[in-house]
Amino acid sequence: MPSFFIHTFGCQSNKSDSERIAGDYFARGYTEAKDWHECDELVINTCAVRQRAEDKAEGFLYNVTEHFKQSAQPQPKIILTGCMVHHGNQKLLERLPEVDEILPINEVGFNQAAIRKDKKHAWIPISTGCNSFCTYCIVPYSRGREKSRSKEEIMQEVKNLADQGYEEITLLGMNVNSWGLEKVGIGFRKMMMENKDFNREDLPDNQSQYLAPQGTPPFVKLLQDISQFDQIKMIRFMSSNPWDFHDELIEEIGRNKKIDRYVHLPIQSGSNEVLYRMNRGYTRERYIEVVDKLKKADPEIVIGTDIVVGFAGETEAEFQETVDLAKQMDWHVGFVAIYSPRPGTAGWKIYPDNIPHHVKKKRWEILDQIINKDNLQIRPKVV
Numbered sequence: 001m002p003s004f005f006i007h008t009f010g011c012q013s014n015k016s017d018s019e020r021i022a023g024d025y026f027a028r029g030y031t032e033a034k035d036w037h038e039c040d041e042l043v044i045n046t047c048a049v050r051q052r053a054e055d056k057a058e059g060f061l062y063n064v065t066e067h068f069k070q071s072a073q074p075q076p077k078i079i080l081t082g083c084m085v086h087h088g089n090q091k092l093l094e095r096l097p098e099v100d101e102i103l104p105i106n107e108v109g110f111n112q113a114a115i116r117k118d119k120k121h122a123w124i125p126i127s128t129g130c131n132s133f134c135t136y137c138i139v140p141y142s143r144g145r146e147k148s149r150s151k152e153e154i155m156q157e158v159k160n161l162a163d164q165g166y167e168e169i170t171l172l173g174m175n176v177n178s179w180g181l182e183k184v185g186i187g188f189r190k191m192m193m194e195n196k197d198f199n200r201e202d203l204p205d206n207q208s209q210y211l212a213p214q215g216t217p218p219f220v221k222l223l224q225d226i227s228q229f230d231q232i233k234m235i236r237f238m239s240s241n242p243w244d245f246h247d248e249l250i251e252e253i254g255r256n257k258k259i260d261r262y263v264h265l266p267i268q269s270g271s272n273e274v275l276y277r278m279n280r281g282y283t284r285e286r287y288i289e290v291v292d293k294l295k296k297a298d299p300e301i302v303i304g305t306d307i308v309v310g311f312a313g314e315t316e317a318e319f320q321e322t323v324d325l326a327k328q329m330d331w332h333v334g335f336v337a338i339y340s341p342r343p344g345t346a347g348w349k350i351y352p353d354n355i356p357h358h359v360k361k362k363r364w365e366i367l368d369q370i371i372n373k374d375n376l377q378i379r380p381k382v383v
């Protein structure tokens with residue numbers, strides 16, 4: 001029987017995608033090799049969140065091809081997938097001739113049965129892609145438009161997992177709390193979705209592009225329905241965004257103790273001007289309001305966050321606004337990332353990457369020290 005091996009870089013969405021790619025291989029009669037030295041087909045599931053992430057995937061590819069040049073064994077068929085496909089299939093095949101095939105990540109699909117190694121906790125993708133077009137982010141280009149998975153499919157998967165004895169699930173989506181809203185996008189987001197030309201002036205005011213849904217948000221309804229399974233004891237979800245963190249969701253988290261008390265809520269910057277340039281769609285004040293409401297809903301709730309330092313044009317004063325916020329927020333953990341312009345994104349097109357690396361690194365150290373000093377075991381590494 002032919003064999004496969006999947007080497008996965010990056011975030012939980014990639015790990016979840018790899019579980020489904022494995023399911024597809026098993027369905028086609030393949031076996032899983034112990035490692036890449038022994039497989040017939042090697043899938044490299046890549047991350048493109050920063051240049052360094054792409055460099056890592058290319059470094060791995062180099063090691064694989066060098067190994068087989070010096071080996072009696074033939075090189076496996078190499079398939080590249082994940083967020084690096086934003087470069088375009090043809091360009092990637094020209095740049096990396098060792099790659100035999102590109103698998104666009106938005107073709108992995110929801111329905112292939114995931115092969116899970118963890119028998120207690122399961123990742124469940126509920127949406128894919130993203131329509132938000134934060135100006136620094138490659139995801140809307142690599143994973144395409146936001147698409148919600150049908151509720152029937154999600155509930156069936158939860159039921160199957162509960163029947164198999166799973167107790168913990170994490171619902172996954174790039175903008176998980178907008179599940180079921182099928183946003184068409186307005187303003188700048190609409191222009192980006194339609195691939196129109198744009199200028200800096202086209203960026204809208206913070207919060208003007210996100211309208212509250214009518215009635216109970218579908219994501220809240222989904223959480224309530226999943227909570228009905230007695231076997232499921234813990235529900236987590238990621239990644240949430242402040243613009244879709246409506247009051248009904250906050251009330252549900254407060255009331256429903258099956259939902260984890262840790263809430264991950266990216267801020268990205270404490271400066272409204274930087275948030276505007278990032279097209280994040282909320283203000284510092286709105287973020288604080290959401291966190292205050294969460295803590296009021298249940299004082300046991302703890303918050304984690306993501307922050308980008310050294311975004312294009314980030315002045316010392318703008319950075320200090322993030323520092324002040326970090327001192328005020330009592331975040332449980334902060335994943336601080338150094339800005340790396342991603343070719344093709346709006347930020348790359350309209351803002352020069354003008355903060356020297358040593359300044360970005362210093363800013364990273366300052367924030368990491370403030371937010372993560374008591375969390376050494378989960379402290380993210382500087383890149």
Ligand code: SF4
Binds near residue numbers: 131132134138139175
């Ligand atoms: S919400 Fe923004 S940061 Fe998150 S995936 Fe979408 S574009 Fe990227």
